[in-house]
Amino acid sequence: MKTRSIQRMAMPDAFVILFGLLLVAWLLSFFIPSGQFERTTEGRPTVIPGSFHLVESSGLNFFDIFLSIQNGFISSANLIALVLVMGGAIAVVESTGAINAGIKSLVDKARGRKYLLAIVVSFVFGVVSAIGVGSNAVIAFIPLGIVLARALKLDAIAGIAIVYLGYFSGSAAAVFDPITLGIAQSIAGLPLFSGAPLRVALFFVLLAVTMAYVCRYIKRISDDPARSLMGNQPFSTEAIGSDDENLTFTRRHLVILIFFVACLAVFIYGSLGLGWGVNELSAIFMINGIGSAALARFSPNEFVQMFMKGAKGMLYGAFIIGIAKGITVLMAEGMILDTVVNSIFVPLSTLPSMLGALAVFVFNLFFNFLVPSGSGQAAVVMPILTPLADMLDITRQTAVIAFKLGDGITNIITPTSGVLMSVLAVGGVPWSNWVRFAFPLVCLWTLVGTAFVVIAVLINYGPF
Template sequence: MPDAFVILFSLLLLAWLSSFFIPAGQFERTTEGRPTVIPGSFELIESRGLNILDIFLSIQQGFISSANLIALVLVMGGAIMVVESTGAINAGIKGLVDKTRGRKYLLTVVVSTAFGVVSAIGVGSNAVIAFIPLGIVLARALKLDAIAGIAIVYLGYFSGSAAAVFDPITLGVAQSIAGLPLFSGAGLRIAVFFVLLGITVLYVCRYIKRIDKDPTQSLMGATPFGDNVATVQDEQLRFTRQHLVILGFFVTCLGVFIYGSLQRGWGINELSAIFMINAIGSAVLARMGANEFVRVFMEGAKGMLYGAFIIGIAKGITVLMMDGMILDTVVNSVFVPLSTLPSMLGAIAVFFFNLFFNFLVPSGSGQAAVVMPILTPLADMLEITRQTAVIAFKLGDGITNIITPTSGVLMSVLAIGGVPWGNWVRFAFPLVCLWTLAGIAFVVIAVMINYGPF
């Protein structure tokens, strides 16, 4: 597989070339609150024309637009390195593995379910980045590979994110635009969550069983963990009181963020601040000198530079499409034909549209602001409930998030875990297919039961 940089730059060139063939157009947007499109307001406009310089300017703009996420990745890389250098995480995970007698499948079920529930109750998907190092250390202790470590945490988390049972952000935006009560229709979404989680746990356990029997079956090849993932010989580590205090401080910091995320609307910036506090506090607790702290912190941040660049380039693709004024044209050209389909086919088509549109706009709330104002009257025309349109949108938005290279969260996660994007897609694509089949089934069910409230 080509390097992720090569893949993303190829997509960037494709977006640039598309601007010469796809007519420029735009919807009018509301100016109050979150900008949303006005249905029926699409019109073709004169393209300003993109030049070669715009390709590289979009990368710069991608860095600027993703500055908070890039900063989070760098700060978190430094902070985790500080905590890891004390031996607290490795000793703690080793103790957990010893107490469960290395029961890989039990740990997979418990950890994946825990993170799935955290996501389902509304903790934003960006927060999953914070927990990936724990998954990597767990996988290392279980003698698995980095893909398994990411999968246990990230895929469990996104089972909850795709179902969005009580997600106040993406689901909240979608339901408010559709005129639905917040969190209404939770029953079916709870069923979606358990089905997706069940499929995911079985899929991950199957992979773990395969590489446990034969390590050469690992999709990471001869190096189960990436070069930027620290390898600590932790067989002789003893869990001390100092480790307990440092881990307790780490968990407290994450708990403060989760509370802030649910109660105060905290996001990426606050998470970066929390990790900086955790880094400094952990150094103090470990009696680490100031110069040593800076050295260790910068070493961790340095390991995240690859991922930081990937995030900027990925965002540049969306920036280039918006500059070329072709994003709204794509949306409009798809939704006009959909309005002529029968109800069942129309609902399934809406699901598939969002499945693929997610590659262009991986932000859930951003995607909702673009498509939901059009989906709402379209649902009325197709004679399906607006709640059905919302669940078709949310499933389409959530499923391909686990492989799309334009997702800053995914590329951050892979950078932290040291997993090349190509290796990850080889692992996760069959799961995407299984989730898609489940998504179709639930959209069909929603149409058949006249999924309400209206």
């Protein structure tokens, strides 16, 4: 009886949670009127302020619930392919022993200083993100975090947190983000990357809070492994990597790691200078997998076997990504997103300046669950936020930072984020376990965000 009671109290699986959200989105379509803004047809589609109108809609039927899952898979096919290809490629590299031996050598040279390693790695990835490397790229580095966590006797949550949260500290601050920040400032009529000093300060505060939070968790599970949020299994069977402590770092391992780093460097260059994204990252990993197999002198059949084994381990996460995308697809088909935006922004225009700025920030915190794409969210809300900022008598730069903070903070827990679900799939961490870990940090980040929005209003954050 006790066992049955524990099973009933267990946190629902991510599939159950996402399907529940899918049903909620479907039900909302019967109560929220269908409406839409007119959008520009030149360049990236953006809404035209004041153009909202109700529209006739045939509505959603019961079959659309399940059809949206298929459409979610189609819409997120590039991310799903990336997860499968990366799982296969990393499995090949991991089979050579290069990653495990390299991380073990690093840990040995650092003499087990786990907090120093965690801080340095988080800082490096935070800077990489802050200078504009797109958030999709973080998926590529999660295996390194998992292997590092294994070597430090931590768990998969710590491995993901060291890399992913450091990375998203930079993403939330968006110091020199040419995509989301670039679009938002362009729509607001601001010079690209203007107002950087305040965002630099924001980045360091977010990163410091994140490092302290992650190090606290590391100390907790180091002192008592039973307190790990992963339970009795610190690394799930889906996580990449092994526990082999007897590896010796060889010259061949060094060559394979250099090739691995070179491939990632090529992608970072392409991301910054050539506009590369998910598809190119997937291609880079395919090249890396094949090249690593050749350097390790694996036969073609051995390569295929190891590649497929790694890809199979990613299937659960791949399905999660498709279903999560289905939620946003269903809401778009129900034509209720624009109605939500319009119905909330009209009352905001009557608020005092300080309350209005904070309300914009809070709105974007929650709207991010519906539209987790930063660039997509900017295209929807920034054309409305720009005249709203003028009416509230706050600078447009303040509206941009309130938008970007709202977009960045809840991205680390929203189940509709393809990047997050990909990261969790690669790391083998259930979404429910991750939320238990990350939600307090979201609250801390929200406090930091609130403080910086208040500062932006008080200093009349410019240039406009």
